[in-house]
Amino acid sequence: MATINPYLNLPGTTEEAFNFYKSVFGGEFLAVIRFKDSPGGSENVAEADKDKLMHIALPIGKNILMATDSIGEMGMGYKQGNNYHVSINTDSKEEAETIFAALSAGGQVMVPLAMAEWGDLFGWFTDKFGISWMVSYSPNRPQ
Structure with a gap:
């Protein structure tokens, strides 16, 4: 059976937000992947964005809260509502x-x-x- 989890786009504040969520909910991150560490990430991402988070996952109970930093190069571009x-x-x-x-x-x-x-x-x-x-x-x- 499929599981459903929230996935957040944040405007460059993902690491700060998830350290806060971890302080509230506890646990350990299942994944922390920076754009520079992703396959192909080094070539396709601006230097200023390489240390931003491509993916992070924090288990909360039986669910997983996940997120990414929305950067322009990846076509998401943060705005309220997306x-x-x-x-x-x-x-x-x-x-x-x-x-x-x-x-x-x-x-x-x-x-x-x-x-x-x-x-x-x-x-x-x-x-x-x-x-x-x-x-x-x-x-x-x-x-």
């Missing part, structure tokens, strides 16, 4: 394909569902109601 996504993590490739196709129908696909450079099946779209969704399947995640 600062979140609903992230769906599926248990199978087939489930990811089914959910992506159904939810994106009538919407706008920004990133078609495909294998991403970090090893997950990933896609991103806005549904016909204006809600931003990310669908992922991690084939190497322990089940």
Whole structure:
């Protein structure tokens, strides 16, 4: 069964925000990936943005709060109203394909569902109601 987690876009304040959230909720970060450390990140990101966070994840109970610094080079550009996504993590490739196709129908696909450079099946779209969704399947995640 798919899990749903919030995914935040922040205007360069992700690290500060997540250190604050960690102080409130406790726990340890599951992932901290800077743009400079991502595959292809060094070539595609401005020098001033290389130390910003491409991805961070903090477990809160059975959920995971995730985020990125919205930088212009990645096409997101922070503005109020686009600062979140609903992230769906599926248990199978087939489930990811089914959910992506159904939810994106009538919407706008920004990133078609495909294998991403970090090893997950990933896609991103806005549904016909204006809600931003990310669908992922991690084939190497322990089940």
